[in-house]
Amino acid sequence: MNRGTVIAIVVGVTIATGFVIWMVRNFNSHNYFWYETYRPSSDQPYGLSYTVDLLEHFQDEKPEWIRKDLITALEQTQAPNYLFIGEKPLYTDEMADALIAYISKGNHAMIAANEFPVTLMGKLFNDGTEAGNVLPPFNEADGFQDTNAGTAILNSYHDKYFDLYFRYPGLPKDRFRFSYRVRDQKESHSWRYFQTDTGGLQVAAHDDRHYPSMLDLTIGNGHLYLFCNPVLLTNIYAVDSNKIPFFNIMFSHLEQGGTLLDEYSKIPPSQQAGDPEFNSPLRFILSQPSLRSAWYMLLAGAFLFVLFRGRREQQVIPLAEPNVNRSLEFAMTVGRMHYLRGDHLHLVQQQMRLWRSFVKDKYQLVAGEDQELFISKLSMKSQVPESAIRDILDTYKSFKDRLSLKEKEMTDFYTKTRTFYKSCQ
Template sequence: MNKNILIGAGAAVLIGVFLYFFLTNKRTKVFNWNESYNIESQQPYGTFIMHELMKRSYDGNYTQINTPIANLLSTEYSNSVYMLIGENAYYTDQDLDTLLAFTYSGNETFIATNYFPYRLINSLIDEECGIIDFINSEKADMRLIENESEFSYKHIYNQEATQYSWMYLDSLECAENLSVLGYIDNNKINFVDIEYGDGHLYFYTTPLTFTNYYLTREELLAYTEEMMQVTHGENLYWDEYSKKSFTPDKSQNNPMKYILSQPPLRWAWYLLIFAVIIYFVFYAKRRQRIIPVLEKNRNTSIEFAETMGYLYYEEQNHKKIADHIWSLFLSYIRHRYYIHPQKMEPEIIKKVSLKSQVAESDLEAIVKEYERLDFKVEISSEDLMSFHNKIESFYKKSK
């Protein structure tokens, strides 16, 4: 039989098998709605956004812990914050001693888990104090003691509101060294500060609020930003190790088991095996392998910038570009200095000036220039260039 006919027949069979499984199998959901609290996960209940925000906030003073904390934390550290966000916290006795000594020496510990770390907390307050309980509800309202504003959280699973166990603390009256920092559903405590030696331990019962799904909503991001203001350390130690269970299943995951448990991945695996078999049937006798011609890597960043610039140039809508520059300027202030201006009022200008170390006069000049341009229906390229230069000057001067 002609070799080309065999190759064509094999390709036709492969395509037919693929189309059969593609058309007869149900599409699976795009998102994984399980609570992973994984810093690399961009799924709804991963902590990719929270991790990136904290990492950028602390800049070069950030350390990720991937080994037992007893190997890393020390009482010699000062002005530091230890942070763990996850379903639960798993500590050995040596880890607990290290964490307590770290806190006692004047540092801060921030733990956000669904389950109360009794072994740790009972070292700080009476064992009869602190009982964790829960509310079964689709949504819960959060607020901090320093701010009467309430932030409403609704639990979503598969794009639908579902019942969720919102944890809170009870029976804390007997703890003298404990302060309440936040509530859930008006009067149920979910955020506390326990003084220990020269340091503080903060415990929060609702880590779900730190996940990607909620941090993409600006109104809820404000709640997280206010909560993070309780910590004052300049160095951050982010613990990824202690939120993993000691059970061997966690460290001995079988990738093939997961692939075969997901219909799309399972059929992709079968098709891959089938394709490999086809390959060896028709190409096993090849004496010399094909040497591919590799194209040189190209940097398309400049081409992209030139294309976008050309499109804006063709449109000649300077007013639109000025509005876009202004939006980016406000976004820069929000994310770098945690200031959320609706309008650049004098008091907002003063706050931005203090944090950025840029003169108030420079900021006032930017605001007045934008107000002048915003009043116009059309603006000239000279006006746009002047406005752009003022903004760029601010970026270069800001700290």
């Protein structure tokens, strides 16, 4: 085993061991996926199924789901509340206008997101609309970016713990402490806060650094609540009995009478329009934790296969020269030897064997005791006259007791068999 092979084996074993350890650490923790999915049907730590159950219990009725066309749902619903919990609501300009109109009628909306879209924030902060007139100007130096990808008015810091305080009159200023967990470990997390000047705005909640975490915006006759740490509303905290008062206060911002839960705005606008690029199989695979892991395992296996099996396992084998058929040359050489020796009888015997073999292979006939029957059948199949076949057999029979033959006798016998070969069908 040479040095290159040893190095390749060591590298391969190291990669495989590291990959196995990674798989065990990430996928053997009670089958939990520690990702912030914000899916209302997910019972994983950072899903929303238990949160939805708490909301239903708080309002004594099931929420209405918005999975198709947010604008139509807001225009037709009788529910006085709208709720979005997710990474970022992907509002178009028309969707933002419909939401502002819905709130202005006296309804309540709560958006809990890590980012707020410019399509909405640009309309709220003094863009010339009626809704914008009730909000203070937004300073671009505070982080406003006119881009669909940028966050609107947020900043963040990292810490293992997050303390939240509500600032409503009449509410006790109790501290709600949260920690971000991955499996059994508390890990540092990016906690967000509103960094804009909040003069004239109602701060509904702040952290222990007095950074605003939740804003209460009055729009027309309704209220819009912006909460910038949606992870606090996921299952891992909803199942904690110590956090039930926190959820009661959060849901108390919503009125009785039903709530619209928005899932439609989590879908990119291009996918809402049916863009096939965003419906590709690979995008779906990478969006699912289990399928994404299987995809990466497949790529790792292919890499290891190329690394070990793609190398040559032996030296290059030189091309062998093709075999040459020399049977005809051999036959000619043997025949010439017999001819030069004058062994004409032996050549006649060889000719007769070849003739009988030809008849047997082509017509399935073998000469037996009944020579006349054999001649009749062979003549019928080969279309050769019986006299020519009988001549061959009789001539050969006359040579049976001979010890030698003359050259002319051998040549005549050869002529008769050759005539048979040429005329047979």
